[in-house]
Amino acid sequence: MNLARIYARVRADSPTTIVKQIPVATFFLLALVIVILAPMNFVDNPTAMATSMTIAGFATVLALYFTSRSMTTGWALVVPALDFVAIGFLRVGTGTNNSAFTALVILPIVWLAAEHGRRFIVYSALGAALALLLPVAYDWHLLLDAPFMVRGLMAPAVFAVAAAVINELSRQWRRRADSASREAAERAELLRESVEHSQQLAESAAKLRELERMFRGLWGAVTEQSVIGTDRSGLIDAWNPGAVKLLGLSDVETEGIRRIDEFHLAEELTSRSKELNFPVGETVLNPGFSALVEPTRLGNADVREWTYVGANGHLVPVELAVTARLTESGDIAGYLFVANDVTKAKELSRLKDEFVGLISHELRTPLSSILGYLELLRDEEGVELSKNQLHYLSVAERNANRLLRLVGDLLFTAQVDSGMFHINQTEQSLDLIVSASVESARPAASTAGITLNASIANGVMIRGDAVRIGQASDNLISNALKFTPAGGTVTVSVATTATQAVVSIRDTGMGIASAELDQLFSRFFRASTATKNAVPGVGLGLVITKAIVTAHGGELGVTSEEGMGTCFTMTLPLIDAIV
């Protein structure tokens, strides 16, 4: 049962002004018909009779007007008030005390009495009194007529009591209807809330299902990466299609049965464990697993190369990212192992190395012939070459050597790229290496009209490759000479701090724009000052120098001001610092 709807209907059905006026109008019409058709003469005052009919008619028209404006109270109550007046005149017209139509007065009384508020009891009593006492207006002697006055006062009093009862009843009905409506509204609200709640539940269930579908789809779609989940002790609890493909076992064969470290090369786990100083980690019983997840457990990102062992014992080199799965409170619930097969990448890198080796060999062989035969030409016995011929020879030799250096540099950077660049780490005195570089640069410096100063500390011992360090310092010094105009100065110094050997090469050359400084060590980059001033080079020297310094655990820094000069600083760890 919908109480709210019932109440709304009651409200809608509550009578309009015209509906309330219809009984009054009907009885007036009836009175008119009776007066006209009756054989005896009812009417003793035709004027009053006409007035009464006019007022009743006017009241009915007003009722129609108020109904059209949807007004049922307030000014609309003018209608019952006019009804009282009309009834008063009707009584006057039809014989006052003997009038047959006195009972009509009950209709406007009920109307007013049912209005909201106790004051309407008084209004209806006053209305009744007005209707009953109106004859006094025609004949004041009636005031002295005892039966008339008794009737005129008693009847309204009785009507007032009746009005009070009606008023109270309608008040109670109204209150009941209000509380019913309130209850209905409350229930409707409750109902709405519960419907809303269940809708929300349905929505979130749908969302969950959607997420689940999404996750399933995603999980199934990852076929090129192996994704394996474990609990905190390494027991596998998730095994994706990528893992099936990579390792040749299904999820049913692994989840809850196998451990992640069973799929790793045991030697690698052992050596990594040793590297990490045998971390206790998650489980003392399984040091291999602890080594696998130790950096992740400590909150560090961990991506490194490992070797997986597949179902048939086949080995797969992988790049493995280990991440932690967290509980709601942020504790580690388990681990995720996402692996990329790097077999192809390794093969590619091997092919690239082979290619570089081949190219370098193929380029060096013709260069060997060129340089060898040029030398024969120069050394030919019994032939005296002219000055011009000697000059041509030296140009050809210089360019062949330049080509040779370029091939060497390219090969070297390729080796650095592929990680094939290794250095012989032996004890070396850096001061001797740098001094040798300075001495070998002296002829070039004096040809170019540049002052070459050196301030070199003694006994600066480092661990490294003398040939490579020599190459680095040669590169930096020849760079400084190339970029310094005649009359400039290049200063080379070797000094030490508590832990570092510092080699600096300062020039008074053209400098490097500050915006270009961070690109300086990228392959084939050439500073704008270099190209503008037509300084020869291909942009490999600094790449090589930086690679050499980095491979020695050192750093290569640069400061420069355009037009003022540049200072390169090569920092290498002192041998004492290493120990």
Place this chain on the structure above:
Amino acid sequence: MGRLIFGNPAPLSVVAADDDDDIRALVAIAVERAGLHLAASVADGNAAWAAIQHLVPDVVILDVSMPGKSGLDLCRLIRADDALKDMTVLLLSASVTEWSQQSGLDVGANEYLMKPFSPRELAARLSELASRREAKP
């Protein structure tokens, strides 16, 4: 002609192998300048091995990367053969990796020269090797 003169020892014989004709010619010139006798000059590893076994030269000059057998393979074979193991072996290589030189010395080569090499320097090395060998017996 020198070997016909009494008391003057015959010049050391040399077998050279390199797949590049021009380099082989360059080696031949250096051998001649050092006063050695070039017994054979071949273009691949198998021919070199045949020549070495047949001629038993005093000195072999081998390119490291050749078709057939590499210079390193040949050096290993020579050192493993009782009749040949005392030969002087000189390797020539166009490879520049650090470990290639080491691998040359590991298989027992006496000298390891990087290409490009100076013919003058090769001749000097050969003369030096010759005088060392002649002084020995």
